[in-house]
Amino acid sequence: xxxxxLPVLVFAGLGIxxxxxxxxxxxxxxxxxxxxxxxxxYECGLPSHIxxxxxxxxxxxxxxxxxxxxxxxxxFLYPVGVLVHATKSVFVLVEILVFVALLLVxxxxxxxxxxxxxx
Amino acid sequence: xxVERETLRGRQLRARDLLRGDLExxxxxxxxxxxxxxxxxxxxxxxxxxxxxxPMTFGLACCAIEQISLVxxxxxxxxxxxxxFRATPRQADLLILSxxxxxxxxxxxxxxxxxxxxxxxxxxMGACSSxxxxxxxxxxxxxxxxxxxxxxxxxxCPPRPEAVLHGFNKLQRxxxxxxxxxxxxxxxxxxxxxxxxxxSGEPTTEAIDRAAQAVREQxxxxxxxxxxxxxxxxxxxxx
Amino acid sequence: xxxxxLRDEADVTERxxxxxxxDPSAPLMDxxxxxxxxxxxxxxxxxxxxxxxxxxxxxxxxTHGVLRLIVTLQGERVIELKPVMGYLHTGxxxxxxxxxYWKVIPFVERMDYLSYYFQMEAFCGCIERMVELEIPPRAxxxxxxxxxxxxxxxxxxxxxxxxxxxxxxxxLWYCFRERDTILDLFEMSSGQRMHTRYFQVGGxxxxxxxxxxxxxxxxxxxxxxxxxQYEALLDRNEIFLQRTREVGIVSRERLLELGVTGPxxxxxxxxxxxxxxxxxxxxxxxxxxxxxxxVGDGYDRxxxxxQEMRESVRIxxxxxxxxxxxxxxxxxxxxxxxxxxxxxTSMEALIHHFKLVTEGFRVPPGELYYSIESPRxxxxxxxxxxxxxxxxxVHFRDPSFVNLQSLRDxxxxxxxxxxxxxxxxxxxxxxxxxx
Amino acid sequence: MGNQLMPDAxxxxxIAQGIEEGRxxxxxxxxxxxxxxxxxxxxxxxxxTLSWLRDTPDQGYRFLSSLHAADYLPAxxxxxxxxxxxxxxxxxxxxxxxxLEDPADTNGDAEKLPELGSCVDLFPTAEFQEREAYDFFGxxxxxxxxxxxxxxxxxxxxxxxxxxxxxxxxxxxxTHNEIEAPRWFE
Numbered sequence: 006x007x008x009x010x011l012p013v014l015v016f017a018g019l020g021i022x023x024x025x026x027x028x029x030x031x032x033x034x035x036x037x038x039x040x041x042x043x044x045x046x047y048e049c050g051l052p053s054h055i056x057x058x059x060x061x062x063x064x065x066x067x068x069x070x071x072x073x074x075x076x077x078x079x080x081f082l083y084p085v086g087v088l089v090h091a092t093k094s095v096f097v098l099v100e101i102l103v104f105v106a107l108l109l110v111x112x113x114x115x116x117x118x119x120x121x122x123x124x
Numbered sequence: 125x126x127v128e129r130e131t132l133r134g135r136q137l138r139a140r141d142l143l144r145g146d147l148e149x150x151x152x153x154x155x156x157x158x159x160x161x162x163x164x165x166x167x168x169x170x171x172x173x174x175x176x177x178x179p180m181t182f183g184l185a186c187c188a189i190e191q192i193s194l195v196x197x198x199x200x201x202x203x204x205x206x207x208x209f210r211a212t213p214r215q216a217d218l219l220i221l222s223x224x225x226x227x228x229x230x231x232x233x234x235x236x237x238x239x240x241x242x243x244x245x246x247x248x249m250g251a252c253s254s255x256x257x258x259x260x261x262x263x264x265x266x267x268x269x270x271x272x273x274x275x276x277x278x279x280x281c282p283p284r285p286e287a288v289l290h291g292f293n294k295l296q297r298x299x300x301x302x303x304x305x306x307x308x309x310x311x312x313x314x315x316x317x318x319x320x321x322x323x324s325g326e327p328t329t330e331a332i333d334r335a336a337q338a339v340r341e342q343x344x345x346x347x348x349x350x351x352x353x354x355x356x357x358x359x360x361x362x363x
Numbered sequence: 364x365x366x367x368x369l370r371d372e373a374d375v376t377e378r379x380x381x382x383x384x385x386d387p388s389a390p391l392m393d394x395x396x397x398x399x400x401x402x403x404x405x406x407x408x409x410x411x412x413x414x415x416x417x418x419x420x421x422x423x424x425x426t427h428g429v430l431r432l433i434v435t436l437q438g439e440r441v442i443e444l445k446p447v448m449g450y451l452h453t454g455x456x457x458x459x460x461x462x463x464y465w466k467v468i469p470f471v472e473r474m475d476y477l478s479y480y481f482q483m484e485a486f487c488g489c490i491e492r493m494v495e496l497e498i499p500p501r502a503x504x505x506x507x508x509x510x511x512x513x514x515x516x517x518x519x520x521x522x523x524x525x526x527x528x529x530x531x532x533x534x535l536w537y538c539f540r541e542r543d544t545i546l547d548l549f550e551m552s553s554g555q556r557m558h559t560r561y562f563q564v565g566g567x568x569x570x571x572x573x574x575x576x577x578x579x580x581x582x583x584x585x586x587x588x589x590x591x592q593y594e595a596l597l598d599r600n601e602i603f604l605q606r607t608r609e610v611g612i613v614s615r616e617r618l619l620e621l622g623v624t625g626p627x628x629x630x631x632x633x634x635x636x637x638x639x640x641x642x643x644x645x646x647x648x649x650x651x652x653x654x655x656x657x658v659g660d661g662y663d664r665x666x667x668x669x670q671e672m673r674e675s676v677r678i679x680x681x682x683x684x685x686x687x688x689x690x691x692x693x694x695x696x697x698x699x700x701x702x703x704x705x706x707x708t709s710m711e712a713l714i715h716h717f718k719l720v721t722e723g724f725r726v727p728p729g730e731l732y733y734s735i736e737s738p739r740x741x742x743x744x745x746x747x748x749x750x751x752x753x754x755x756x757v758h759f760r761d762p763s764f765v766n767l768q769s770l771r772d773x774x775x776x777x778x779x780x781x782x783x784x785x786x787x788x789x790x791x792x793x794x795x796x797x798x
Numbered sequence: 799m800g801n802q803l804m805p806d807a808x809x810x811x812x813i814a815q816g817i818e819e820g821r822x823x824x825x826x827x828x829x830x831x832x833x834x835x836x837x838x839x840x841x842x843x844x845x846x847t848l849s850w851l852r853d854t855p856d857q858g859y860r861f862l863s864s865l866h867a868a869d870y871l872p873a874x875x876x877x878x879x880x881x882x883x884x885x886x887x888x889x890x891x892x893x894x895x896x897x898l899e900d901p902a903d904t905n906g907d908a909e910k911l912p913e914l915g916s917c918v919d920l921f922p923t924a925e926f927q928e929r930e931a932y933d934f935f936g937x938x939x940x941x942x943x944x945x946x947x948x949x950x951x952x953x954x955x956x957x958x959x960x961x962x963x964x965x966x967x968x969x970x971x972x973t974h975n976e977i978e979a980p981r982w983f984e
Contacts, residue, residue, distance in 0.1 A: 049420020260967030622923025
């Protein structure tokens with residue numbers, strides 16, 4: 006059982022090592038000379054007086070939700086694609102088409118509802 | 125890594141003891157090991173830093189237009205690895221002061237310079253940022269080095285893009301640890317400065333001798349190790 | 364529920380007023396008033412109506428130089444805009460008062476650093492009118508030739524940087540490639556790429572070299588094809604159309620009230636161009652058309668400037684065809700240096716040369732305002748002479764400085780992305796704004 | 799030689815009389831030089847002159863192309879604000895020049911500034927240009943919506959373009975006086 010998962014583990018390990026190296030190496034080698042101005046916010050070269058955080062409008066949240074919704078859909082299509090190729094059964098193909106059709110209806114509803122254009 | 129004056133002094137004294145052979149035992153190993161670590165790692169880092177300088181989009185005046193034409197295909201600065209112009213000071217290494225720095229803009233320039241991350245360099249492009257240029261008046265700071273350290277001064281108004289590229293190559297050699305020599309070092313003209321003649325009012329040969337002696341003393345103290353090559357540079361200005 | 368009903372309800376909550384139907388300055392009043400009286404209620408603001416004042420400061424990639432805009436935002440919408448200038452103030456007008464008339468020319472051409480030939484012409488024209496000095500026809504043609512080349516170069520830099528702001532970075536490479544061919548021509552005729560000081564009081568300081576005419580004709584043959592390439596890239600580019608169409612519209616009367624001139628005014632449908640209306644130098648001998656827009660939005664400004672480049676190429680060709688022979692600088696020794704070979708022989712020439720070189724010529728007391736058409740609008744030069752060899756006052760009416768006042772009318776009520784597009788289409792040169 | 803069209807001398811006299819009828823004693827003098835017409839008026843009559851030139855039907859000077867100030871120091875009415883008006887139909891330019899006394903030297907207290915009515919509601923283009931005139935010469939425009947410095951830092955003291963303001967800058971260092979700069983040779 007472990008044998009079949011070895012490549013995944015090696016791949017994940019390598020990813021973590023290389024990623025970590027890039028992230029931390031900079032901190033280790035880079036010269037560190039903090040000065041009071043460097044830690045302040047950069048606002049086009051002027052001292053910035055923005056104290057409270059800026060609360061984002063509804064439109065940003067709406068677009069983010071829609072993106073997540075339709076992006077996860079694509080993730081589902083990949084394994085199904087492999088399955089259709091392996092089993093070559095029509096039933097799986099029809100099933101996935103129904104899944105996509107459902108999401109198309111959702112997209113048209115959202116589009117007509119006006120959530121896609123920016124306010 | 126910029127070295128503070130005291131540590132440099134300390135190193136020089138130890139270098140003198142090393143030369144005279146009265147440094148041994150633990151001091152010797154620690155000194156050699158420290159030199160070994162810094163020189164190779166330092167050289168490798170400097171080589172990387174020199175060949176991937178990220179300039180900052182910081183256009184002030186007419187030199188900014190010539191700076192843009194630096195990036196375009198005819199005078200391509202990408203050949204020297206400096207194509208990625210970053211807008212924010214956080215990701216930029218080189219601040220090219222292209223244009224005249226007015227007194228209202230000086231605090232902004234100083235603030236943006238402070239917000240850049242080390243190691244960082246400054247190139248004063250054009251006569252106006254190097255020395256106030258032709259605008260010797262109330263509104264222009266007479267030279268950016270009045271309020272911030274400047275590494276490279278590129279003359280011209282506006283300097284031709286080739287001149288800026290030459291300045292950029294000089295900066296790369298500076299970063300790589302082999303700073304191009306100023307004309308006084310290159311032609312061993314140290315000690316002929318004017319101030320030596322007028323130190324005591326009227327020109328005296330004695331003042332010149334004292335200056336030359338001071339420089340000779342400085343030269344053997346340095347022992348020719350910390351970067352300033354004794355013999356003329358390998359690339360005789362034709363690099 | 365029908366879609367229309369939902370749509371109206373959405374509009375109500377959004378408080379925004381559809382900008383195209385109403386007069387642009389109207390929404391400003393009630394939006395800020397609305398915010399002001401809600402501020403009194405206390406901090407319980409919904410996120411949508413929260414107001415943030417931030418400055419698009421002196422060091423910003425999209426402000427075409429060191430211009431600072433204090434922008435008050437409500438979400439993505441710009442409610443209030445206040446430009447702050449002076450970050451590139453170089454005190455040129457004060458320095459000019461300390462220099463003799465010849466030495467003022469290098470100062471004057473460094474104000475608006477893209478249209479340096481125009482500022483030389485504005486200053487030299489003003490001085491020539493004050494001393495009643497007639498410049499020879501060849502000098503007039505050479506001046507018009509170089510000014511039109513400079514107009515094309517200025518529009519190319521504008522097109523490159525503005526398309527970059529909107530997102531088309533490839534335009535930057537193409538436009539600056541053409542700009543370099545023009546700068547080679549400037550270098551050939553005057554020795555320097557930018558700030559050439561080619562115009563002298565009384566004409567031009569040197570005749571054009573032998574191969575210059577052939578090179579300019581080659582450029583005139585090449586340029587229209589390049590403009591076709593730009594138009595092929597941008598004219599029907601969906602992103603460019605969406606970003607520039609129906610954006611930043613200001614009515615013609617409001618623009619005239621604000622004193623806006625140049626491509627901005629012509630894009631709003633007003634055919635006002637000083638070269639046509641009040642021809643100076645040799646513009647009367649050339650026939651060229653003035654491109655005029657209709658709606659006055661960003662897209663019209665882009666079209667007007669591109670068309671102006673084509674017209675400039677036509678003017679250059681006509682100037683080359685009709686280039687008269689003869690002296691390129693007037694021979695009035697009181698204001699113009701005698702030719703070098705004469706110095707060896709005639710005594711008067713030596714005296715004139717010596718006087719001009721040491722003290723410079725004196726202009727009788729008086730003042731004059733002389734204006735020409737620069738790539739950004741009416742560029743006026745006002746000189747007060749007090750009889751000495753140094754001007755008492757030199758003032759430049761810079762088109763970018765006056766046009767910048769219309770930025771507020773264009774951008775208030777729109778999104779931030781439209782503000783950046785408007786600023787690009789307005790084409791301010793901060794050197795000219797701050798002087 | 800000036801081929802710029804302008805109202806010729808008699809035309810200018812007619813304009814001056816028209817203004818005089820509206821408000822006695824505004825026009826001090828009219829002059830035509832280098833092909834340019836100039837109306838020299840008293841500062842308190844400026845708004846009347848501008849609105850007269852703009853609104854009377856046959857004048858039509860509706861475009862203010864430039865507003866700039868000038869300092870004629872040795873001359874007694876020291877300051878002058880120039881209004882370059884343009885009639886776009888007939889392409890004629892006229893220059894209205896308002897002479898301003900410098901109150902500082904008449905009654906001694908230095909911070910008193912010359913004052914003038916602001917013409918922003920007549921010509922909105924004057925907003926920036928009046929701020930510039932205030933910033934460089936210290937001429938206060940009464941009724942200006944937002945009279946602040948435009949080119950110099952907000953807290954700058956002094957009016958830079960007045961003729962008695964030093965031009966500033968630093969002396970250039972040559973070999974004979976380089977000894978003054980401390981550590982120059984470093």
